[in-house]
Amino acid sequence: MSKYYDNRKMGGERRYRRVVTPRKQQSSRFNQSRSTRREGQSSKYYPEENEVVESNYDQLHESFDLMGLKDDVLHGIVSHGFEYPSKIQQKAIVPIVKGRDVIAQAQSGTGKTATFSIGALERIDPKLNKTQALILSPTRELAQQTAEVVEDLGEFLKINVHCCIGGVPIEVDMKKLRNAHIVVGTPGRVIHMMEEHVLKTKDIKTFILDEADEMLSRGFKEKIYEIFQILNSNVQVVLSSATMPSSVYKVTSKFMRDPIKILVKKEELTLEGIKQFYVDVENESWKFQTLLDLYKVINVTQTVIFCNTKEVVEELKYKLNEEDYTVSSIHGEMEQEQRNVIMKEFRSGSSRILITTDLLARGIDVEQISLVINYDLPTNRENYIHRIGRGGRFGRKGVSINLITRYDLEVLRDLENFYDTEIEEMPKNILDYL
Structure with a gap:
């Protein structure tokens, strides 16, 4: 005692x-x-959680080498210190790379950020100096951390990553967004940059919501809907979080197409x-x-x-x-x-x-x-x-x-x-x- x-x-x-x-x-x-x-x-x-939603995907790729990734992406993974993929990485990276809509849930601290970052990087065309992937986070600190992970993993791709968050001078965003391949940001600043036609959405093919349950809560939901209205109708959508209440799935049905669900039982x-x-x-x-x-x-x-x-x-x-x-x-x-x-x-x-x-x-x-x-x-x-x-x-x-x-x-x-x-x-x- x-x-x-x-x-x-x-x-x-x-x-x-x-x-x-x-x-x-x-x-x-x-x-x-x-x-x-x-x-x-x-x-x-x-x-109470009234609805039980189950996984619909169980394919594994137990090595990064077996995922068909570009050499430059693999080089970034090794340099970042990854030797073997975690469970969520074994399951979720390949479907993201293939362009599928994905709901990826895994325990905290198991590599979710690297999972969607690797998937997004693999889909980027470095020669096209346009924004091709948008990653949203609920807080500025998390957005900054995610942007650093994307930059580290994409070190050998020669791409530009910009963190678009409040508290940073607008002039910085206006300059950096001109040739950013991947934008990581918070909803408020991202919407503002879209409305000002600084963040171009024509070539965005991957849209990732990190901490998706928080992003689709009542505090952010309207802003996320607004962003969806601006993005291309065929944009790939990836949701990632450690927790996925059943209420999230009702919301996602409005903008996801036959998503792959990789879920963890609450226990x-x-x-x-x-x-x-x-x-x-x-x-x-x-x-x-x-x-x-x-x-x-x-x-x-x-x-x-x-x-x-x-x-x-x-x-x-x-x-x-x-x-x-x-x-x-x-x-x-x-x-x-x-x-x-x-x-x-x-x-x-x-x-x-x-x-x-x-x-x-x-x-x-x-x-x-x-x-x-x-x-x-x-x-x-x-x-x-x-x-x-x-x-x-x-x-x-x-x-x-x-x-x-x-x-x-x-x-x-x-x-x-x-x-x-x-x-x-x-x-x-x-x-x-x-």
Whole structure:
């Protein structure tokens, strides 16, 4: 049983309050919620998935050499450090290369970005200095990261890749888009460049939505529809994400033609290399002291802490700075230049703790992350998988720790049920998992 305490001076003396309920009490309380949900009762915390959509494609190509790729593309793959294709790469690259519409789902950290990047690069004609592939991402940070992957993999093709995102001077886009073979961007800036007739769409033959479930959510859906209205009617469409709610398929039926579906059952979405734990702090006000107690025990290279609002992000950063921790924070309302600096500092290791909202839950890859802490449980199931997937990427070992109150117990068990996984009480020997 974990031993974490809330230290407070009350009435002139220091008192210790245990913030982890004894295992016996927890097991009876938690097991009751488990049994209730497994009898088929609907979740009252997250919307139910009523429709089961299954894969319709199982062909494998177990070597990059067997995929019929150009020598220059293969050279880029090897130079990028890939030796053997991951499971999603074995299945999805060839259909993308052949021009099929593809829905590609795979666990976080298994090479989805490289999958659609290789597919897009193979379809590019380097001699045609026109935009031929458009890749959309939900955040600027993810778009920048994706553009870097495409550039690295396409190093020997002699093509131009441009990252088209907000926060960058319009003049830069207007210059770079003139001869960009592949454009990676966020919806708002991409639409603006299309409307200004700076981003030409005549020769775009591949359209890729990264983090597709997020891109087709209510926040982006209208913008994505608007882009589809501008693109050629015969454009190839590729969707990629770790999570694909059934609601996504209803939307895709409007603009995809007989898509190949490469899907993962929800109970297989959690990565084997990520150990999931919880600490029951009982009350919201005891979370911070519990976090401090955690940091007295653990010593990891870098940590990402997820909160649900920017207000909590900033408050937590202030408190940790007061305790002499080197902390960075990032959320969507920051200027792009500031966000770039923060991410650069975190990647370099000069900042060891990054506190963020779900802005960074999807796709961001920092090799040194071995610990993810959910200061707040996410507001939807999909983001739970994306959050914990920031650690344990590409087979590396990772740990996620959820700080929960008494009101979060049912939510935690709902996540367990949905993903058919075990989120255990954090053990004494937590260091053995890091």
